[in-house]
Amino acid sequence: MSIYNNILVVANINSDEQTALARAMQLANKSVSKSRVTLFLSIYDFSYEMTSMLSSDEREAMRRGVVHQRKLWLENIAAPYINDDINFEVKVVWYHRPYEAIIEEVFSGNYDILIKSTHKHDFLESVIFTPTDWHLIRKCPCPVLLVKNAEWREHSNIMASVNIGSESETHQQLNVKMTEQLLNIAERFNAKPFLVSAYPTTPSNVAIELPEFDAIAYNDALRAHYLTAMKALRQEFYIHDEHTIVEEGLPEEVIPKLAKQLDASMVILGTTGRTGLSSVFIGNTAEHVIDKIDCDVLALKPEGYVSPLDPENR
Structure with missing residues (x-):
């Protein structure tokens, strides 16, 4: 994939099975030019900072020793994946906040995509997202691909959840970006x-408070608006009508349902990277959707997104 030639992979410190690395190699091997893949790990052990019996130089030497051991471990694990067509590197750093270390590396390495595995709960067959995942989705400037323990299948289905009901230029540009991806x-x-999209159900309280309000006509008009917008988007990219779906309901309910119905290998979502109080009180639709999706998720930011961790703004 020519647009993803410079790939950063977050290593899973708790497993010899590196699903994110496997996915990165799948992408790199599909590239039309030689790709670069960096396997990255941020480690930290508070006990090394609290050893008062050792001097600062001795503590630093111990940290370097741990970093070196982890790097050797990752190089050994990565060996079966490496081939001459890919420039491969392992990086291990000592940092107390993993997500900050990862995003700093994204900025310093100017990566095209960040790939990280998620935790799969075997009993429920669901994916569990960690706090680091959420920080990356909100703050990472490049696309974030969260993968589960499954191979991408040839001839499978992938879907993009577009927000075609919004007239915001940011959302419209993001729709185009998601469709291109x-x-x-x-x-x-x-x-x-x-291409899939969900349109809101007419609130029942409106009909109660406004007896003259025609809920059926409103709902029909809203659906027609979404269908027209979807038609315009699919025609712009020559996508067949059978490959577009517009359904009524909340995105966090509709999108996971459609992903299951289509047996999708990946769902592409747009996220504006909402942080702070707005994320607490309003929430991020992408995050509510991700919680319920049991397949790979590719989260994209709009053009011009500025990360709160951008070194130029700190």
């Missing part, structure tokens, strides 16, 4: 692309 990935992996 959808088609690019589908072409590389011989997958079927689907």
